[in-house]
Amino acid sequence: MKAKLTIALFTLAFLIQPLNAALKWGQTGHRTIGAIADQYLTGKAKRNIKKILNHESLAFTSTFADEIKSDNRYNEFYTWHFVNMDFDESYESSTKNPEGDLIVGIERCKAIITDDNASMADKAFYLKMLVHLIGDLHQPLHVGRLEDRGGNDIKVQWQFRDTNLHSVWDSKMIDAFNMSYSELADNTAYISKEQVKAIQEGSLLDWVQESQQLAKTVYASVEEGDNLRNRYSYEHFGTVRSQLQKGGIRLAKVLNDLF
DSSP states (O other): OHHHHHHHHHHHHHHHHHHHHHHOOOHHHHHHHHHHHHTTOOHHHHHHHHHHTTTOOHHHHTTHHHHGGGSGGGGGGGGGGOOOOOTTOOTTTSOOOTTOOHHHHHHHHHHHHTOTTSOHHHHHHHHHHHHHHHHHHTSGGGGOOTTTTTTTTOEEEETTEEEEHHHIIIIIHHHHHTOOHHHHHHTOOOOOHHHHHHHHOSOHHHHHHHHHHHHHHHHHTOOTTOEEOHHHHHHHHHHHHHHHHHHHHHHHHHHHHHO
């Protein structure tokens, strides 16, 4: 009996592992962005967000949009996590995904959050989605090429283990740095008020273009089959930290404007 129970538990753990990996910018990255955004919210925005989210923090709710991927009822939101296009295109000139994309998702969330006729439950759902999507926007490969699904089809190794380029930027480097989301949020680079203002300038499409330019650098940093190790993290983790910081500062800007 004990042997059967052990086998069953092992099997369950094996089945759950891929799901957890898929949720893991990964869990730490999204929570870092949420925690950073908290530092730049106005008092009015904080009060409204606390009311809508029933006192749950931005860091806590930031992974919601990934968690619901396990539920088929939310399949319609899958394409909101990315916007893939060729590098010789801008978002305006690209062929739009008829099922929606990251830009469509962000604008839809903002519309419902500010709709006086929307229920509190709907406002909470789309606020959680918005927190996550602004984070996704700042992971360069969420604005990667269509042909390889934002680096998902570029097979590499991370520390001698098979993975893909998208996953390295989503979570592998962050996990290897071995800091919690609160530690990462508390150790962002010091920037002045003028620098914060500069980061928050521009439109949503300007931020998309910026991430697309970064994605070009990410693609150029590897070749198919590369074994990426500490040197790769040493050269690129600064960009990860910078994008997490920008994501949090810009998320605060979006939320302050909404409220």
